[in-house]
Amino acid sequence: MAEVIEIDDPADPRVDDFRDLKNADRRPDLPGRKGLVIAEGAVVVRRMLDSRFAPSGLLGVARRYTELAEDLTARDIPYYRTTAEVMAEVVGFHLNRGVLAVARRPAPLTMDEVTEHAHTVAVLEGVNDHENLGSMFRNAAGLGAQAVLFGDRCADPLYRRSVRVSMGHALRVPFASVPDWPNGLDTLRRKGFQIIALTPNPTAPTLASAMTGERVALLLGAEGPGLTEEAMRATDIRARIPMSPGTDSLNVATAAAMAFYERVRIS
C-alpha cells in the first residue's frame, strides 16, 4: 500500500474534494459542472478502483484502510487517513461507512461504445430519481444487462446517492445518452436490437412472449407518467409484465429487473 497521509485539521486543503458533500454538486467551480464522483464505503470504493473512474484520492479511518489494503497495493493515489470526527467535519455529516474515494468524470461514453457487445440493454426516459437509477444499475449488474442508455429527462447516475444505492455498479455498468432522442433508437434497431417498451396496458402481449430478439433494448419510463407517446412510437413492440388488477405499476428498477431476469432465467 502506498503512502498514507495523516490529516489532523479538518480545514486541510488537501481534502477539499471531500468537503461539504451535501452541497458539493451545487459548486460551479468544480470541473464537469456536475461535480465529482464520490464512492462511499469499502465495497463501493473497491468497485471504483476497478472501474474507468480512477480515484484521485481517498479519505478514511484506519480500520477501513486495513480492509482495503489488498486493493490499494501498488496504486499511486493519496490516502488521507483521519478520525471519524475529523472526517465528519470535512464531509459535513457523520458517515458510518468510514471511507470515501473521489474521482473526476472521464469523457462520456457513446451509445456505439456501450452497446457494441451488449445483448441486453435498458433505455430510460424521464427516470429522475437517484435511488431508482442506483437500483437500476445494481439490477443490471446482477442480472447481466450490459448497458444503460439515457433518453430525455433522466437524473445523473453518478450522483452520490445513485452510486451508493447501485453498490458501485453505476461505475461499472457502462452508460451513454441516446443521441437525438428518440430518433437515435433507429441506430439500435440497425444494430439488430429488438426495441421493446414496457407498458402497463393489460391488452399488450406479455414480456415473455414478446421478447424474441437476439439483442434486446428495453424502454422504461418513470413510475406514474411512463414513457412518452413519442418514445412508444419509436419502439418495435409494447409488452407488459403481468400485474394484478388494482395495484400500481412496479418501481422502474424492479420492472427492469423482471425484464433482465426474463433474459437469463434458464441460464
Add this chain to the structure above:
Amino acid sequence: MAEVIEIDDPADPRVDDFRDLKNADRRPDLPGRKGLVIAEGAVVVRRMLDSRFAPSGLLGVARRYTELAEDLTARDIPYYRTTAEVMAEVVGFHLNRGVLAVARRPAPLTMDEVTEHAHTVAVLEGVNDHENLGSMFRNAAGLGAQAVLFGDRCADPLYRRSVRVSMGHALRVPFASVPDWPNGLDTLRRKGFQIIALTPNPTAPTLASAMTGERVALLLGAEGPGLTEEAMRATDIRARIPMSPGTDSLNVATAAAMAFYERVRIS
C-alpha cells in the same frame, strides 16, 4: 362525506394520535405496544380505508379531502381539517402528502388464515429493514403473491415507513407469523406448499426449473447474512436466480419479485 372538524390549535388533544410521529413508536402509553398504524397520502389512505385496518381518524388539508371525497362518503370517522402549518406542528415535521389516517392494530391473523386460498407466498427470515419490507408488500401485491409470512427477526411491516414504501399494500396483503420457526414450515408442507429457499449458491438449480409446485412458499433471508442453515434445512429445495459473477445478491424485495414474476410470467 361525514362531518369535518376544523383544527386551529396544534395542541388540540383530539389530534393526539397524529402527534410527534417520528417518536410515536417509542411511546409505551399507546395500545398494541408497537404504536398506531399510520397511512400517509391520498393513495395510501385510500388503501387503508379499503383494508382491515379501520382508521379511527384522519388529519389533512382541505385539498386532500376534496381528492378523497368519494372514498370518505358515508364513513363515520372524524376528519380533522387544518392547514399545512398546523399539521406540521402536530406531526413534528412537514408532510408534503397532506393527509394522514390512523388506525389501531386489529388482532394478528394466523398462518392458517392467510394461506388458506394462497398459491404463492413469501416467507421472510431476518428481514429487518422497513423499506425492504415495504417493497416486498408492494411487489407481492403487484405480482399476485397472496400472503407474506414472517419467521424470526423481521421488522414490523406496519411501521410508518414500511406502509408508505408499500404504497399501502402492507395493509392489504395479509401477513402472519410462522409459529415455532422454522418447524412451523411443516404445516405449510402439509397444505401442499412446495417450500423453496432462494440461495446465491451457483450450483443450485435455477428458480425456473425448481419451482414445480401448485402452491409455492418462497423463503428469503436478508441481504448479506441470507437464510440460517436451520431455515434452509426446513425447505424442500434450494434454488437460485441466475446472477452475474462478481456482483452482490439482489435486494431481498427484488429477489422476491423475480420469484413472484416466475409464477405469473405467462399469465
